Structures are given as C-alpha cells and as structure tokens.
Amino acid sequence: MAIDTLPHANEVIGTIVPRIDGPLKTTGTARYAVDHDFPGLVHAVAVQSTIGKGRIRSLDTSAAEAAPGVLLVLHHGNLHGVYRLFPHVQEGTISEARPPFDDDKIYYWGQYIALVVAETLEQARAGAAAIRVEYDAETPDVRTDLGEGFTGQRESSWLRGDPDKALASAPVVIDETYSTPLETHNPMEMHGTVAVWQGNHATLYECSQGVVNHRMVMAQVLGIPVENVRVVSRFIGSGFGGKLFPWPQSTLAAVAARQLNRPVKLSVDRRMMFTGVGHRPRTQQRIRLGATPDGKLTAIRHDFYTETSINDDFVEHCGEQTPFLYSCPNLEVTTALVRRNVGAPAPMRGPGAVPGLFALESAMDELAIKLNMDPLELRIKNDAQRDEGTNKPFSSRHLKECYLTGAEKMGWKQRTPQVGSMKRDGKVIGWGLAGASWAAARIPCTATAELTPNGRVAIRCATQDIGTGTYTIFAQVMQARTGVPMDRIDVFLGDTSLPEGPTSGGSMTTSAVLPAATSAINQAIDRLIRIATLASGSPFKGAKPDSLALTAGRVHSKGQPAESGVAFEDLIRMANLSGVTGEGKTNPSWEDPKAREYSLHSFGAHFAEVEWEPEIARIRVSRIFSIFDCGRIINKGAGANQILGAAVMGVGMALFEETVHDARTGQPINGSFADYLVTTCADLPDLDVTFLDYPDYIVNEYGARGIGEIGMAGVAPAITSAVYHATGVRVRDLPVRIEDLLQSKILEA
C-alpha cells in the first residue's frame, strides 16, 4: 500500500498524525460499552422470534421465571412504560419505530419477543432457552425480486428535459438492470447497552454514533425529561452506519434496569447482528442511458426499487449522485419502496451512493463497450462542469484530475480493450475503473476548550470517535492553535454531559468539529491574554491585548520570540484561576448564504485490476488505485485509513457479501462470520491511495470535507468492469460468484 501526500501540509494539520487513542485501544484499556461493570450489575438476554411473519399464539414463561437466578422476564404481556417515537415528525431519529414487545405480531425473523434478566449471563441464557413459544406462522415475504408484485407508487425526482423522448431517439442506448444484495454491517464491536439508573436519572453506556440523538430518543421512549438521560460512548468499535440511531436493545436494557433498580447489561451477539440491528437493503436498479455515436450522453433514466421493513420507511437513495455526476440534458430518477419481512434497514457506509454508483458506473462501462470507446474517455467527455441537478457551481470538483492521475498510476494507456487480451504470469488480467461522489456539508457543532493551571489543554464535545480519528482531529486543532504538544492535550468526547456535538455520520464530523474547536480555543486564548493584561503580578499588565500572542504554549509580545514570554499555566496560576475556557460553535452550511450558492460534494475514482485463472474459475483483485478529491485532508494517516478500509469493504461488496434469507422462514440462513463472507487479509489487493488535497474553503476555513463514505463508492463497479474485461462475464447482480465466472468463454490464460 502507498499513500501519496501532496501540498498544503503544515506541521500538524495535513500530515500523518498518529491517533492519540491508539495506545488505549491496542493495550485493551479503552472501555467499550459492554466493558462497563457496576456493583450489582445483572445480565439480560433477548429471546428472538424463530418465524419470519405471524403472531405469538402463546408464550410460556413459567419455567424461565422459576429458573435459578432469573429476576425478571419481560414480554408483550407485561412491558410497561415504553413509548413510541413518531419518526420524521418528532425530534430524534430511531432505527425501529415500533417499540419492542408492542403487541403479539411478528414482522421479521429475529424480532425480540422476550427478555430474561438474571444474576449471571449463563442464568439469563438458560432462562431464555426455557421460554416456550407457540406461533401462528405465515409465510414471510423475503422475495429477492423487488419488482415482483409491486403495487406501490414510484416517486419521481430530479426530472429535467424529456428523458423518454431523448431515449427513444438516441442513436446508442443501454438498458440494463442491476441489483445489490442485502448486506449486513459487521463492525468488530457488536451492539450492546449497559443501563444504570439513579433515581429518575438514567445513564446508558452505548456504542452510539450519535450520543446526542440517542439521548433525545431515549428520553421520549422512556418517558423522562431529556436532562435526566446521559448517554456515554467513549470508544466505539466502528459502526459503518449501523450504530447511528438507537435499536431496541437500548430500550430493553433501560426498562429492565428501571424495573429492577439494578444496572443491566444487554449484548447483541454476532448471530443477532444479522436480524434486528440494521442492514443495507437490497436494491434493484434499471439504468437507461442514451448517447450519441461519439459518446455524448443525451439521456439518463435511473429507476430503482429499494427494500425496507414492514414498519419502517427507510429509503436507500440510489439516485443521489445521478443528477450531477455527468453532464446530460435529459434525466429522471424514480424511487419505489418495497416492503419485505426483514428487520429495519440502516444506513451502511455510503448509503445510496454505493449501490447507486454500482448501477450507474456499470452502465457507463457497458456504454463505453457498446460505443467501442475507452471507458476513461467516456467519463472525461461527459464530465459535468456544473451541478446540473441543482443548477449550481461546484464548490470544488476535480474528478477529471482523479481520473487522469489514476490512469497515469495504473498505466491505463497500456490497456487493450478486448476481453481476455491482457495476460501476466500465466493469468488473464482485467482492468476497470469507476467514479465516486459524496455530499459535503457543515453541520452544527459546539465545543468548549480549556487552558488549565497544570499546563494542559482540554477540549470537550458531545460528538464521538467511531474509529475514524475524531479524537486526534480535535487534538491537532488544539496543538495548531496553542503549540502545546499532543501529550498535554486532553480530548473529551462521547458523553452527552459535554457541549452538544454532531452525530458521526454522512462523513460530516470533521468538517463540523473544526470550526467549533477552533473558535473555542481562540476564545480561551483571547480571554487568557486579556487576563494577562489585567491581572496584578502579570508581566503583561497594562499591555494591549492585541500586542500579545500565544505560541508554543507561552504568552509573549508579538515580535518577540515565544521563549521571552510566560507559560500559559504560570499566568493562570498567577491570576489564581481554575482555568480559562472558551466556547465555540459551527454554523451549518445551509444557513451560510455563500455556501448555499454552491453544490458541495467530494469526488474520487477507483482503478481496479483483477487476475483471472480460467482453468479453475478463480478471480482475485490484485490492485486498486484510489484517487480522491475530498478537500484538504487534516490527518493523512487516519484519512488514508478511511479510504483503504472502504476499498476493502468494496472488495467484499463486489465478491463476497450477501445475507441470504430462507424463503420459507425468513431466517438469515448465513448469519455467522463463517457463513457470511467478508474480505480476509488473504483477499486484499495492493492498495494505493492518493489525495488531491485541494482545500474547499466554502465548506470551512480549513478546506476539509469528509472521507468516511466516499471511498466505498465506485469500488464494486470498478471491479466488475475489470471482471468483464478479463472474463467477458458481466455481473449485474452482486456479488460476483464462481457460478457466474464459470460462464466465461475464456478458458485458458
């Protein structure tokens, strides 16, 4: 793997900065949600439905209640004090709107139907196993063809020109349907809650990507004032979107703890990860492209189905990038929401864009082949100079440079277009490329900075670090502004008792926290300097505040070196202060008249190489070059880590991942880490990341946009295009499987 660094780097912003929380994580001292333990803590185990649709006819809890150590059994017949949060109307976002145990109905396999709390985990498990359930089962609808039997309405968006007319008269047309399967988030850390009550106050130890939202939701669900709820998520073993919004286990742990007046721990195990804690929904997307014989797009139609659960309206917005990725006068996107007996979907890394761009970019590759044109040339020819969806200029778009840089690195000029024509070391090789995009925005954030009398700098914000490096970003800003070294900077995140911060989602955390952190420390520094000019005993007493500066942790006269000044902690002690704080705030981009004039997006491109051994139908991804235009990268180490991890997930999406439901029961039949395949280290290609690093000052003063999601967009279509180039097999239904590759007419290398 390689990471290229380009200009704009200074000492601490824009370089590779090791994560300040790294030692805690690698030594096992970081405490994750279910690592928390308290005197008197008891264990809860959820009982899940073993049918995919129907109702509970009878639930016999007598044996469980009599089992050793069992303290409490909850189910739809006896659960009280749980309230519904009405989605999209009330404040806060919840994953599954139906409160747990709301009635006797079963909507999907694995739905929680009872909870057993006992003194020990083993006793709770034994109690759960002792519950006898009888069902009136119906056949669940888990059909994979989303168009089958669809009678709902399609919603139109982004209509411009007359795409149907343009398609009818287009000299060259592509009309294909692509599908992406239901995929399961599998972060290393599984979901879990430890709930602790003190009187009417609840503290929830969670793995939440948004502690502030979690508090808002749980206050309403538990029926207590929001100030009576505290949510703590100091460390999160990643989320990929699955931990954005609360799941039922949080409610159940809190209710059980309230009822027993004892701390309760409820963990979701790996098997349960496949049912009640979200997934990327299945999509089925028909793409129609019209073009002139020389490759100018004249029409794009993107008509897709997206699956959701019976009770929740989750839309995977597959057409989000379609209106502005290419220049095209006639275009429409339509959405159809299809209900199935599955748990509620959730955003999963690059929601909408990742499946959507698989379809659009695959179709572009097919168009290039039909036109007998280089797919790189087709992209560049149709590159949009302006966002034709919103009719705004881009704040900063360098997609063409991404393509040209990638082509140079890959040696694209040597590519011969014929299927199976490129060979190396007794294998056929295939090359493919695809573009990527993801929205940028500046979302609200507040933070408090503090200069302390023991010479440390603290920054506090109720956002959280989900493994992306947010702790370190805050520390970088503190170091850049004060010159205090990293080992004297303390970052406090992941706790609703801190100033309100953003949810870690949508790749918007970094751009949100930078202005708030900066203005907070700036205010603290300004206050310190003013105090230095006022406090008796201060060497700067009587000086003008604007004649002083803070450099390398020392207040000094401007024009004099930092060593001539006084350490800030000495001034604080001199003035007998407990510390000097400052508050900072980030105003959202949608309230910024300047930002509203622009289309804010990041861009990128992946170039993939596969190796194909036709004799044994073996495909391996051998190289991926990822070139990204995501504004200025604040931490090149953590930033590259995001793109690399996303590329690895993209390989999984292309070649391995699919949650399969048994058609008769609705059970995820491959719900384990042995049966649901994710990329292993042995599957990894050589990965190479380049950041163009053009700052985007419309988004914030650092020029930073986000990078969490975009890296996964475009990986799968680059790989399937490479697979086509090597094998002649076009895979439109992910993942690529050996049975697809056995259809190849290329029989030897």
Added chain:
Amino acid sequence: MQTFQYVKASGIEKALASGGSGKFIAGGTTLVDLMKLSVESPSALVDINPLPLNKIERLPNGGLRIGAMVRNSDLAWNVDVQKSYAVLSQALLSGASPQLRNMATTGGNLMQRTRCAYFREPSAGTPGGYGCNKRIPGTGCAAMDGFNRMHAVLGTSDHCIATHPSDMCVAMAALEAVIHVEGPKGKRTIAFEEFHKLPGDTPQIENALEPGELITHVDLPKPVEGARSVYVKLRDRASYEFALASSAVVLRVEGGHIRYARVALGGVGTKPWRSHEAEHALTGKPADAHTFRTAAEAALAQAKPRQDNGFKVELAKRCIVRSLKLATA
C-alpha cells in the same frame, strides 16, 4: 447450552471407562460450537486432552503413525508429513484459520460435522425446527429445497444432502489412511474408506465407530515411491472458508503413463469422496489433458445437483484437472 458433567481422562482406560456416558472432547472446535447452538447436548464431556496421543512417529514399515490428539497445525508443519505426504500438509493448511488449527486435532477432524445451516438451526419455527434427518431422524430435510449452494452433489440421498466439511479427511482418503480405535470390546482398525458412512436413510449415523469407541491413532501407509501428491481447494474467498470443491491426488507417472492414481474430493460429497471412477480412468493412461478431463468427467458422472449447487459439478471437474496437472507438472 445445557448443563453437563465434565470428566478429565488421565489415561486411555479412564477415558474408555467414562466414554459411554457422554462425548469425548478434544479441541472442541466442532463440538462446543454445536453445543452452543443446542444441536449437541451431551450429558457429559470426557476431556481426552491429557491422553498421551500427541505424537507423530515413523512406523517400521515406512509408514507414519499420527496420534489422535496431534493438533492440525503440528501435523501440517511436521517435516515427514511435508516431505512424504505433501497432500496432507496442504489440505490441513487450507482449512479453517491458524487459531482453529492450533486447537483442532486429528481425531476430532475425523469427527467433524457438517456446516449445513439447517442442521445447525434447531429452533426454527418452534417446535421441531427445520426438518433435519441428521439432527432428528425422520423429520425430513429442509436443505433439499432450501438454500443449498454449499451442499453435496455426490453420495446424497433423499434424506440428506449435507456436505462433509473436512479438508484433512480428503487428503487421508487419497492416502488410504487406517484409523485405529479402542473401545469396550478392545482394539480394532478401520480402513479410511469404511470410516465415514453415506447418509442413505440413516444420515444420523456418520461413521463406523461403535458406542464408547475412541480414536487413538491414524496410520498412513508407506509413501508410494516416485509418486507426487497435491491438494487443490476452490472456494469463495482466499482464506478461512470451506471448499466449494477440492481435490486430493496421489499420482505416479512412468514413461508418460500414469501407473498409480488415488483421487479424493472434498466440498462435493456427503463424506470425504474417494473416486475410484477417476482412478480407473487414469491408471495406465497417458498423463495428458485428455486423460485428466476424462477422469474428471468419470468422477462426477453420478452427481446429483439441487437448485443452487449445480455449478459444483463443473467446478469439481476443473479442480480435479488442476490437481492432476500440478501433480504431473
């Protein structure tokens, strides 16, 4: 998981004395997994880890004796195995993960049970769960019309199509290993091919062990002089994944003709699949692509695919051809 008795066996006699009341546990990589899933609920576990069965010794007849408690990792990296029984080392290293191989034992791997999802899910739509004749005889086979992409195409019956998951066993089938057991009625040996049973109408009977019998050793015959052996495994990803098709071959070629051939297949059979048909098609024939393909066709001639696993027939053929090519390269 149900409560169970735990007995530590200090010697073989003690193990045999307590064996009748429960199950032997060695590495536990299959058994504990199935106990957690409530597929297995033994009343007692007899821990045989202390038994002195962890040695690999050369036999006077030129063969190799492998103790039942030899860990997969130790067996795979044993110098004699790597030199004289390469197919076995390759098969072991292609299986599971290093952590699992460090625990899993030779005897335990012979007893490895299927990964069939319907076998592993006892609680679907309670009571009764999915029909599974292996788990509860007479309840049917949910895999037959379920998701059966990973299931067997050879040796299946109307009662069971579950795939035998082991890699080690495939190599041992090609090597014609002999299994030594000791039980209440004394010691006896079982030819490898006789050890695993076809499902027929009794898929719950998976092997030739009598109640209370303990596997003590596996003997490999003297290496076939001048032969080469190879294991090829095809799967969905590069590591930590069961075979879609695998092929173990032991082959001796003289003057361009095949004089000795042993072929066994994994990932496609209800037991480690020795293919006498392929061996017959190879023996005496020129070692060329035509012969290899003919042997592959012969090996799969009786294949009976279901809805999702038809591709395994062609894939297994290609796997056999590749292994034969490698063994003669």
